[in-house]
Amino acid sequence: MSEKTKFWILLALLLLSLALAVVLNTNLNKALLGS
């Protein structure tokens, strides 16, 4: 696997992790304000 391919895979994984953090943070409190 070329370094360039690894870079794109790792970048995608990092973005997925950050998205997961945002989703978790939002969903953990979704019942608070009746939303």
Add this chain to the structure above:
Amino acid sequence: MSKINNLLLTLIIAVNAYLILAPVLPAIFFHVGKYTGEQQRLQKMIKAPTGTRSSPASSQPNQVIIPSMLLDQPILEGPESQQYKILDKGIWRFQWSSTPDKGGNTVLIGHRFTYTNPRGVFYFLNKVSLGDDIGVVWNNRHYVYQVVTINEVPPNDTAIEKATPNPELTLFTCTPLWLPKDRLVVVADLETKS
């Protein structure tokens, strides 16, 4: 390119480690606080007569103190349009509810858990039991409430926010902790004010 890939891998590990470990941190702080006598200190704080904490001339921030869940946090004010920003910072007094000095129903809302500081001010609201004391400092006056009911209601049940004839305090947050679908509601009646 190899160095950049190593940096990305480190970032991925760091972000995911934080996602997994951050929810455990409040539990660690809670148990440390129990061993260091924090609960007794807070209990004394809310039972102390007026004047022993600060001189009457000094201004104390509005705050809520719950010894059984080791909570000592300021009460934040603001319009409903800014509720999300305020709740990210701590406990929000529901704008349309009363205040301790006016009597009626004072409603305080807080997150159960967030990945940012403070990591869920009401994380341990489930540790509160019937009969527990809750202290509130409001406009330099001290109010002590006693927990009378604890229940869970769906998020669309707005009856918990309604005005009441008697002075009481309503606290609510999300429940259960990891798959929140309801609200955990703690209601306390006014016991003393000084």
